[in-house]
Amino acid sequence: MRTLFRLLGRGVADLFLHPWAQLLSLAAVTLVVFLSGLFLMALATVDAELSASRGETVYQVYWRPGTDMGHVRGQWEEMRHLPWLASVETYSPDEALTALARRMGETAGGAGGGLPGGLDVGFLSGKSPLPPTALLTFAPREADPEKWSADTQAYLKALPGVERVAASPLRDELGKAWRSASRFVIWPTVGFLGVVLALVVGNTVRLTLSTRREEIDILQLVGARNWYIRLPLMVAGALQGLLGGGLACLLLAAVHWRFRTALNVPPLLLELRLPPPEQAALLLAVPVLMGILGSWIAVRSR
Secondary structure, three states: OOOHHHHHHHHHHHHHHHHHHHHHHHHHHHHHHHHHHHHHHHHHHHHHHHHHHOOOOEEEEEEEEOOHHHHHHHHHHHHHHOOEEEEEEEHHHHHHHHHHHHHHHHHHHOOOOOOOOOOOHHOOOOOOOOOOOOEEEEEOOEEEEHHHHHHHHHHHHHHHHHHEEOOOOOOOOOOOHHHHHHHHHHHHHHHHHHHHHHHHHHHHHHHHHHHHHHHHHHHHHHOOHHHHHHHHEEEEEEHHHHHHHHHHHHHHHHHHHHOOOOOOOOOOOOOOOOOOHHHHHHHHHHHHHHHHHHHHHHHHHO
């Protein structure tokens, strides 16, 4: 056990034996992981943007006939602050009756009959049988439009005095297509990037060990066992991968914090997104594993 801890300690101390070589290797690992993280950040941003719904949906809200208009107008003002609201049209009972009569007149006039100016409903002023109505047009950009739609309908139906809420389907062909195809695009891309990252980091660690070729050859000549030679080198490789991956993740977080809203201006309206946790974990795990594997292969190839 004492020998094991001594070899582990030697692996940590080996990081300082050839400082310039280790520093350049660390810089190379950090750069490769950082560039991979930037690519994953771009992929996460595009995924979030395409997954968000971009269509429009219309909600028609009907109040019970005879509902106090002062109370209804107060609710109309509250509705104007709903998220993703693109436009709102409101009709009191008299306004709804006038609009209906105008439309009926236009329809009848277009068919060759009726009054071109619409129907005269002045005698029903103040006695309209139609309910107060609101026509709400939303342009949501939500990653889960079904949940947003259910929450919006629940909010509107819970308003005091509301009798019925009708909604048109959300027209969002692009978002639906991407959400169904993204799993076949994102993970193969992440897998390919992981392979490239592993090859580059592993090769970098192996090249760094070339500075210790004579030391390894001497240890093998005097009969040192492979595990006695490998363990310190594998510890040094793992620490180098961990430091490089950690520094790259810190740089990535700094870039996200500084430029998160840099593209959030028309016409782009993009907000940078950090990679999801499972992808971010690869930026640490792959350099560590390849640092260990690269060190092991470097000794085995002697």
